Amino acid sequence: MPGPKDLDPSSSPRALLGAELRHAREQQGLSQTELGEPLFVSGSFIGQLEAGTRRMQLEYAVHIDEILGTGGFFVRNCQALAKSKYPDHFAEAAEAEAIAVTIKEYAQMLIPGLLQTKGYAAAVFRAYKPTAPATEIGESVAARLERAHVLDDPTTPLLWAILDEAVLHRMVGGGPVMAEALRHVAELIRKHRIIVQVLPFGSGAHASMTGALKLMEFEDAPPLSFVEGPDMGRLLDDPATVARHTLTFNLLQATALSPQDSLALLESVAQDYEHGQPQP
Structure with a gap:
């Protein structure tokens, strides 16, 4: 089964990444709290990532790819989103x-x-x-x-x-x-x-x-x-x-x-x- 496609960082990037995170988490049958535990963050923090209100940091992306088996998808897109026109x-x-x-x-x-x-x-x-x-x-x-x-x-x-x-x-x-x-x-x-x-x-x-x-x-x-x-x-x-x-x-x-x-x-x-x- 093909993995998710890399996102276009010019089009609502965090919302798109968050939607992919929610989809991948649900595919694995994990709750937000269950995904957050090995990352040492709360379930509400995972919810904020999925809603696009928080930016995914690289350290989290690495572990999320490992936990969800997404083949480096979140690392790649996290790095793309780090390029911002703002300070x-x-x-x-x-x-x-x-x-x-x-x-x-x-x-x-x-x-x-x-x-x-x-x-x-x-x-x-x-x-x-x-x-x-x-x-x-x-x-x-x-x-x-x-x-x-x-x-x-x-x-x-x-x-x-x-x-x-x-x-x-x-x-x-x-x-x-x-x-x-x-x-x-x-x-x-x-x-x-x-x-x-x-x-x-x-x-x-x-x-x-x-x-x-x-x-x-x-x-x-x-x-x-x-x-x-x-x-x-x-x-x-x-x-x-x-x-x-x-x-x-x-x-x-x-x-x-x-x-x-x-x-x-x-x-x-x-x-x-x-x-x-x-x-x-």
């Missing part, structure tokens, strides 16, 4: 984001990547990499804009963003770039595609003073949270940690301006940028 610390989160049904994000310093315009993204990447060739910056911008295609669907995922007021006033790329970026966010709000709240300076201390936060929910897998810093990021699935981060986001929602007042503030600041008025 290593963010690749797994970007792939999970692409299949999430709900994304909730608190942005502390900059407009979230899914909502950035080309000019804004280019200014951000140039600040990250001041000596990088223009081609490298262009590739990074293209990858970021490609991520935003998850919003092409009119309803899924639900995206709820909370922007610290600092995001509005930190001039990234100059006044015209900021005006365009904020107008873009406002347009998505007015199209009822996203929900955005602004956390005002006047709110004082709040539940996420130490950094940004992203939460992702899925149809058939447990939720994940993602936290990051300079050149590092962690995708977290520990239920207690995700629950704590969910509470953090809920507290931010309660403290932020209403969506209506937030839209008014966004458009007011965009207008100031358009008229060349300095920001505080």
Whole structure:
């Protein structure tokens, strides 16, 4: 009987690999827990691999091929999937984001990547990499804009963003770039595609003073949270940690301006940028 064919890593790669894992496991008559035991992982972790919300690491692929008798299939495809257009610390989160049904994000310093315009993204990447060739910056911008295609669907995922007021006033790329970026966010709000709240300076201390936060929910897998810093990021699935981060986001929602007042503030600041008025 022929083995499974290698997957096309350009077409929902983790979901395809996960479907093949589920098929191979069921062919062997193993439960998720039974497959996880010799790997020293939980059955829920195997479920996340099958749902495509977690990336399969090479060390697991080697043992899975041995246990399921798949002739190196998972090793080959795991290595192919390791080639990502995103930085290593963010690749797994970007792939999970692409299949999430709900994304909730608190942005502390900059407009979230899914909502950035080309000019804004280019200014951000140039600040990250001041000596990088223009081609490298262009590739990074293209990858970021490609991520935003998850919003092409009119309803899924639900995206709820909370922007610290600092995001509005930190001039990234100059006044015209900021005006365009904020107008873009406002347009998505007015199209009822996203929900955005602004956390005002006047709110004082709040539940996420130490950094940004992203939460992702899925149809058939447990939720994940993602936290990051300079050149590092962690995708977290520990239920207690995700629950704590969910509470953090809920507290931010309660403290932020209403969506209506937030839209008014966004458009007011965009207008100031358009008229060349300095920001505080």
